[in-house]
Amino acid sequence: MARTLGLFKTAPPSARFGAAVVVAYGVVAVLAPILAPYGETQVVGVEFAAWSAQHWLGTDDLGRDVLSRLLYGARNTIGIAIITTVLAAVVGGTLGLVAGTLRGWVDQVLGRLVDVLMAVPSLILTLLLLAILGTSTFSMIAIIAMIEATRIFRLARALAYAIGAVDFVTAARVRGEGLVWIIFREVLPNAGAPLIAEFGLRFCFVFLFIATLSFLGLGIQPPAADWGSMVRDNATLISYGQMSPLIPAAAIALLTLAVNLIVDWLVHQASGLRE
């Protein structure tokens, strides 16, 4: 951890900016109840009120304060995205490293299974599974994590193959080391940088995907605040020249950009390229 922080001292301005944005979002997500002027689901005024001193960003279609919902939305959207990405990374990463290290039939079975999942467009697969399982936050997390895990599986497997061919892994195998040692002590420490970069990228995709689902009404369910559904709920305002629905959209865009800036720099570090 200290080393990661130390690395940031030499980071270019773009990565520093990205890090600052991510930290700011995190603070907002944690402190939402303190920062927000009103409650998350509290109806405080008339519907679609204009921007004013009481309601800085106006009110939404039910008369709830948009600023408060924006701050609470950070909580829901980012929190769920992080849980989903971690789940996807742990499952996909572990299975990928196991498949790439063991090879043989384990690799074949897992690999073909992942191929099947990847062959179906992810939005269609998600809609199908949500229709079967019912829309709940839990099933949404499970489904998106499974889909994203296939991508992480691919990368982890490829890395395990490449690193597994290097002499020190052969040495460990011939020494009689078990699978757990080989994966976590020999392969994983050398696959760290690309996997971290992939984690950041996956976080962006998960985050956008949740927003998409919420926009379609299948993601985070009302009355919980969420940026995707906020865009949809207030979308009609666009035709009246009001920019309120663009603000949650901008919040999504900014976070995606910030994470990408950090990831770019991490990939750069990992590949050892110099400018």
Place this chain on the structure above:
Amino acid sequence: MGEALLSIRGLSICTSVSAGTTEILRGIDLDLQRGTILGLVGESGSGKSTLGLATMGYTREGLRIAAGAIVFDGVDLTRSSEHQRRSMRGVRIAYVAQSAAAAFNPARRLFDQSIEVALGRGRQGRRAVTEGLIELYSRLQLPNPGALGRRYPHHVSGGQLQRAMTAMALVPEPDLIIFDEPTTALDVTTQIDVLAAIRDVIASSRTAAIFISHDLALVAQMADRIMVLRHGQVVEEAATREMLRAPREAYTRSLWAAHEFRAAPKPMCQEAAAPLLRAKDINASYARSPVLREVTLEVHAGRTLAVVGESGSGKSTLAKVIAGAMAADTGALEFAGESLAGGYRRRSRAQLCRIQLIAQSPDTALNPRQRVGDAIGRPLTLYHGLRGAARQRRMRELLAELELDPDRYADRFPGELSGGQKQRVCIARALAAEPSLVICDEVTSGLDTIVAQDTLNLLSRLQRERNLAYLFITHDLTIVRAIADDVAVMQAGRVVRSGSRDQVLAPPYDPYTELLLSSVPEMDPDWLDGLLARRRGGH
């Protein structure tokens, strides 16, 4: 002796980092006449490649010329513009890199990339240049010179590619060619052809050349004068014969001595004693193409069996099969009286512990994210259950035994060690298991002459102290002569000759052993001429 073609005066090159510049070269003086070959000898890090590149007025990224003059045919390259220097490179000064396979563009035909520079010069048309190239190909004794250039680099062998690169360098008729370790990546038998071809072509074209190598015996064949470099300074410079007869400096003599190294002979093994390892009729293959065919050999406790052969002869595969990294298709392995299963998964931990493999490249054999202490400590825990202070103590003993200071090295990562130090760590890791048999796969091929000699000394000492058996895989017959008790010669997956060192390395030879033996460069400037004359006479 006319005016020198190249004359370097007081050349210093240092790193261009502002904080704490390091001098890579210091006060180099050098003169080169037309039609002569200068040999540059030194260990890696001695600055010989940097000096080679500097003769083109070029430095690698991160380096700069701090002082001195490089006068090439009357023009000081340190004062000329980058444009002027570029117009000379490739045309008047050419460079032949160590690995032709890496230096050629794999996506273009040999002709196309070979004539580029000559065409750019604009004096000759495409047809004339191509004809010149074909003529060079035939002078370099490349097969089917007319058609060779239409091939892609991966279509031709390493030795042919190295000659094709020499031809490419010669096409624009340069005044000076720099050969940077041109045969290091080649087999001994191929090396001879390339060396002979290079020398003949240079002699007939009155080109000057700088021949860079870490192998003194090679340089002795090629060069008229030899310059020995160490730590960026000239140790000694003299005409080849003079230097070979009477090296002045202690360092030069130590380079000579490395060539003469011999381990103390051991008593003959008693035929009655059961071998530690017996391999019988081993067949192994990669993707159904056979690599080992009916290999049979025995290794005795306390003795060294050297397995010799060219690359592709199957020696490394044999090492993998015995170490268990790869299962043989058929055949039987027997270790200490017990039968030994094919793959490592089916071997007992005790068997895995008693056979240890030291891989060819220490750079890849150590996990870059594991500290030296952990790398050596792991087998102690795994095989002998040592933990905590006991493990720490044993690990430090092992480091000390390999002449690495435990206080300085135990906490380092492999990236913070030199090649020789990494190889010592690999040896320490193998010894930590307390094995009976150590398989050494080309352990010295990546190391400098003197470091390699130290490593061999160390291995001999450890063998005496611990009664270790070594299976020593090498392509280098000098090493075989130095440390082997028994020798097995491999060709195309078969053992073509085996026996004690004195039996195998003494007449009557079988043809392949004789070819291998005669291809090892000797410290005699007339050796190559003599060899070529004998071979031509023989055929």
